[in-house]
Amino acid sequence: MPACSSASRRTVLRGAAAAPVAGLALAACSAPDDDGSSASAATEAVDLGKESEVAKGGAKLYRDHNVVVSRDQDGGLKAYSTICTHAGCPINKLEGTTLICPCHGSRFDAVTGKVVAAPATEPLTELAVKATDGRFVAGPAN
Numbered sequence: 001m002p003a004c005s006s007a008s009r010r011t012v013l014r015g016a017a018a019a020p021v022a023g024l025a026l027a028a029c030s031a032p033d034d035d036g037s038s039a040s041a042a043t044e045a046v047d048l049g050k051e052s053e054v055a056k057g058g059a060k061l062y063r064d065h066n067v068v069v070s071r072d073q074d075g076g077l078k079a080y081s082t083i084c085t086h087a088g089c090p091i092n093k094l095e096g097t098t099l100i101c102p103c104h105g106s107r108f109d110a111v112t113g114k115v116v117a118a119p120a121t122e123p124l125t126e127l128a129v130k131a132t133d134g135r136f137v138a139g140p141a142n
């Protein structure tokens, strides 16, 4: 059974807000407050690891930071927050370049951030990413 399947949207959002979330996720995402508004501004960059961990056409999920980094066939880098845009669950599964949310099964393309399977309708939040001295650093989008 998915971790959030029986929870109401409000319960899921409160759970996400109360859970200890480290690194970029805390800075990049926050659950909507009671009036439904939300803040999504990332505030600091995070060192994710070795640049060599993501091959062309591949992706890597950094669960501890709730970030996915992908590389297109030309080597171009993209990074997205992996907080699901449906109800705020942290996405914990990557198959190839498809991210799968454990709560209600939304799927996202890790290369484009776009939704590939509902119930989510909004793409993942894009983050800035660069390779510096052989390491990935992701942070707030400019």
Ligand code: FES
Pocket (backbone or CB within 6 Å): 084, 085, 086, 087, 088, 089, 101, 102, 103, 104, 105, 106, 118, 119, 120
């Ligand atoms: S929170 Fe519902 S599919 Fe991700």
